[in-house]
Amino acid sequence: MTITGHKQQVIFCDFDGTITENDNIVAIMKHFDPPGWSDIVQRILDRSISIREGVGSMFNLFPASRKEEIVHYAINNAVIRKGLPELLDYCRQHNITFYVTSGGIDFFVYPLLAPYPIDPSLIYCNGSNFSGDNIRIEWPHPCDEHCQVDCGMCKTTIIRRFPADQYERILIGDSITDFEGAKLADLVFARSHLEDKCKELGIPFIPYTTFDDVTNNLKSRNLEGKDESTGV
Numbered sequence: 001m002t003i004t005g006h007k008q009q010v011i012f013c014d015f016d017g018t019i020t021e022n023d024n025i026v027a028i029m030k031h032f033d034p035p036g037w038s039d040i041v042q043r044i045l046d047r048s049i050s051i052r053e054g055v056g057s058m059f060n061l062f063p064a065s066r067k068e069e070i071v072h073y074a075i076n077n078a079v080i081r082k083g084l085p086e087l088l089d090y091c092r093q094h095n096i097t098f099y100v101t102s103g104g105i106d107f108f109v110y111p112l113l114a115p116y117p118i119d120p121s122l123i124y125c126n127g128s129n130f131s132g133d134n135i136r137i138e139w140p141h142p143c144d145e146h147c148q149v150d151c152g153m154c155k156t157t158i159i160r161r162f163p164a165d166q167y168e169r170i171l172i173g174d175s176i177t178d179f180e181g182a183k184l185a186d187l188v189f190a191r192s193h194l195e196d197k198c199k200e201l202g203i204p205f206i207p208y209t210t211f212d213d214v215t216n217n218l219k220s221r222n223l224e225g226k227d228e229s230t231g232v
């Protein structure tokens with residue numbers, strides 16, 4: 001059998017900075033520059049507030065009436081990383097479930113993924129509410145009792161639903177918010193800050209630039225496994 005044995009492979013793929021080349025929340029804030037947002041970022045970075053609190057407060061700086069221009073900007077500004085359709089194809093052919101685990105917001109995550117064959121039930125992200133005076137971010141996927149990070153959308157909570165004895169859990173990510181997941185995952189594809197962080201703490205990872213790198217690595221890894229299992 002392969003290293004993964006009979007385990008079902010499952011991918012947890014980050015969205016901002018991974019599926020899209022840049023971070024959409026940062027892009028929105030930089031573009032519209034609501035007064036006070038950079039102080040909030042600073043407080044997230046020095047950890048005096050959680051990611052959930054910070055992201056919620058930043059969007060709360062916007063009147064809900066600006067919904068359309070913000071959504072329009074986010075959707076038209078984002079660039080999807082090369083190789084996503086081919087990776088999704090490979091996953092479909094090999095019965096690998098591809099989850100999107102995103103700290104991003106529904107109003108840009110779903111429209112940007114709509115052209116791709118990903119069932120919406122496999123997409124985890126935060127919600128948004130434009131019915132009040134200001135934009136309110138909603139958190140349908142909070143941390144479970146094992147996570148004290150106050151993530152907002154908790155990646156490790158989702159990964160924990162896939163026990164290591166039944167699944168080979170593969171994480172694809174780019175930043176600090178993927179790091180707790182990377183500690184849990186069985187295989188990590190990392191770029192940017194996540195790559196640095198993995199190096200710093202000695203977590204094994206495979207670097208990638210495009211999703212083609214990920215697909216090719218999975219292909220060769222799964223082929224090796226087959227060769228061993230058949231003794232060829």
Ligand code: MG
Nearest residue numbers: 014016017175
């Ligand atoms: Mg990211």
Ligand code: ZN
Nearest residue numbers: 143147151154
């Ligand atoms: Zn969490």
